[in-house]
Amino acid sequence: MDWTAIFSLIEPELFIVVACCWVLGYILKQTPKVPDWTIVYFVTVFAVAVVIWMQGLTPRSVLQGILCGAFAVYGNQLIKQTRKGVSGEEKVS
Numbered sequence: 001m002d003w004t005a006i007f008s009l010i011e012p013e014l015f016i017v018v019a020c021c022w023v024l025g026y027i028l029k030q031t032p033k034v035p036d037w038t039i040v041y042f043v044t045v046f047a048v049a050v051v052i053w054m055q056g057l058t059p060r061s062v063l064q065g066i067l068c069g070a071f072a073v074y075g076n077q078l079i080k081q082t083r084k085g086v087s088g089e090e091k092v093s
Contacts, residue, residue: 021072044069
């Protein structure tokens with residue numbers, strides 16, 4: 001799946017939510033008492049709550065929130081793993 005397909009799934013006015021999710025994820029990653037495995041859940045719940053606040057409680061807004069959170073996490077991992085691969089940190093078995 002390419003980026004244009006993902007961009008077409010998220011409503012344009014919600015890309016600010018994606019950006020906020022990136023910031024939240026970064027802040028949580030820097031917080032020592034927050035386990036890494038919980039960050040995806042915090043980001044997703046945050047995204048769903050913000051989108052519901054912006055658009056009201058509908059199945060579409062819940063889905064848009066999940067997509068915003070998922071897109072933020074996926075984008076972060078894409079950048080992180082690419083940096084790892086380029087720097088040679090990733091071992092090939």
